[in-house]
Amino acid sequence: MPNPIPLGVFGFPAGHILSPVLHNKAAEELGLDYHYLAYEVRPDNLEEAVRGAKVMGFRGLTITIPHKVAVAKFMDELSEDARLMGAVNTIVFEENGNLIGHNTDGIGWLQFLRETTGEHPRGKKCLVLGAGGAARAVAVKIAQCGATHLAIRNRTSAKALELAHFVEKSVPSAKVEGGGLDDLYSAADGCEIIVNTTSLGMWGDAERMATTPIPEDFIPNDCICSDAVYIPPDTEFLKAAIRSGAKVVRGTGWLVYQAAAAWKMWTGVDMPTDKVMEVLHETLELRLGTEG
Ligand code: NAP
Numbered sequence: 001m002p003n004p005i006p007l008g009v010f011g012f013p014a015g016h017i018l019s020p021v022l023h024n025k026a027a028e029e030l031g032l033d034y035h036y037l038a039y040e041v042r043p044d045n046l047e048e049a050v051r052g053a054k055v056m057g058f059r060g061l062t063i064t065i066p067h068k069v070a071v072a073k074f075m076d077e078l079s080e081d082a083r084l085m086g087a088v089n090t091i092v093f094e095e096n097g098n099l100i101g102h103n104t105d106g107i108g109w110l111q112f113l114r115e116t117t118g119e120h121p122r123g124k125k126c127l128v129l130g131a132g133g134a135a136r137a138v139a140v141k142i143a144q145c146g147a148t149h150l151a152i153r154n155r156t157s158a159k160a161l162e163l164a165h166f167v168e169k170s171v172p173s174a175k176v177e178g179g180g181l182d183d184l185y186s187a188a189d190g191c192e193i194i195v196n197t198t199s200l201g202m203w204g205d206a207e208r209m210a211t212t213p214i215p216e217d218f219i220p221n222d223c224i225c226s227d228a229v230y231i232p233p234d235t236e237f238l239k240a241a242i243r244s245g246a247k248v249v250r251g252t253g254w255l256v257y258q259a260a261a262a263w264k265m266w267t268g269v270d271m272p273t274d275k276v277m278e279v280l281h282e283t284l285e286l287r288l289g290t291e292g
Contacts, residue, residue, distance in 0.1 A: 004035035007266060009062035010049055010071075014040035018283065019062050022259045025279040026271045034059070034267065043070065050074050054093055060266035061091040062259070068103075068133060075101035084170040085140050087133065090262040102265065105134065106141030108258025109195075109226070115257075116249045117224050119193075121145040127187055128152045129213045130197035131159035131178070134228045138195050139167045143174035151187040152178040155198070188218045194246075195226045201235035203288060212237045221245035230255050231284050252280055 023036035088101035154160035157180030164178030225241035230251030260271035
């Protein structure tokens with residue numbers, strides 16, 4: 001019997017990466033012969049590892065921290081999102097030998113937002129909290145979607161200013177302003193979408209997990225609150241948003257939908273996202289129970 005078609009994720013470290021659970025569940029549900037593994041690849045070995053995957057017949061790779069920016073220079077071609085975001089989270093190995101770099105972080109977020117709320121950032125006032133890798137993808141996507149206004153707020157204000165400038169250069173029609181946390185109340189006032197992309201609320205540190213990136217009384221009661229943090233699935237931010245009357249969009253959905261976009265490019269088949277979401281929640285419950 002031939003070996004399954006290899007897929008995988010390159011990261012450093014790689015011990016806690018969840019994407020094998022998602023993609024292997026999709027393969028099992030669909031009865032497709034793919035096998036997806038996590039590989040710990042040191043930054044110095046990234047180019048060699050990507051070339052190795054190509055000659056070993058990989059159909060695709062997920063690229064995660066810390067390689068998303070560095071890997072772009074090894075691609076033969078970049079998708080529009082990867083180019084505008086300056087980062088690659090998905091590689092497609094084409095039959096002609098070309099390596100195409102994509103970024104599904106923004107589209108995954110948008111598709112899950114639409115699925116959960118029926119809403120779109122077009123014409124809306126939006127606030128992104130944080131200015132790291134997740135913020136870059138979602139801020140570019142919000143700008144591409146035609147938000148009326150985008151504010152980026154971050155603990156380190158210089159990074160928010162830099163990201164705002166980056167987004168305005170990538171999407172010249174966008175109106176983006178960056179800053180620190182001192183005027184968070186006015187930045188949130190009248191916002192229709194707030195996205196947390198900081199790691200506040202994330203499991204692994206009790207104080208961090210109990211913290212929200214924005215005070216509860218700053219959240220407008222008719223806004224949509226989306227969290228990048230997925231462990232735990234119901235973060236303090238999302239709980240505060242529910243109490244404020246806001247609609248919530250969980251980080252688990254964002255994680256599954258960015259994986260689903262990659263899966264579709266590699267296999268040509270839709271990921272069974274409901275089944276994959278179930279297995280993700282089971283895995284997170286186990287992780288929170290055994291290691292929390
Ligand atoms: P990153 O590049 O390291 O950025 C981290 C961000 O969090 C920075 O803006 C940082 O602010 C901020 N931050 C960290 N500790 C903070 C604190 N104590 N107080 C205030 N701000 C703090 O990380 P990333 O790749 O963007 O990931 C961020 C989060 O999103 C992680 O939890 C990650 O797991 C999650 N994520 C989820 C998805 C998904 O599919 N659901 C996708 C991507 C990422 P400074 O600049 O001031 O340090």
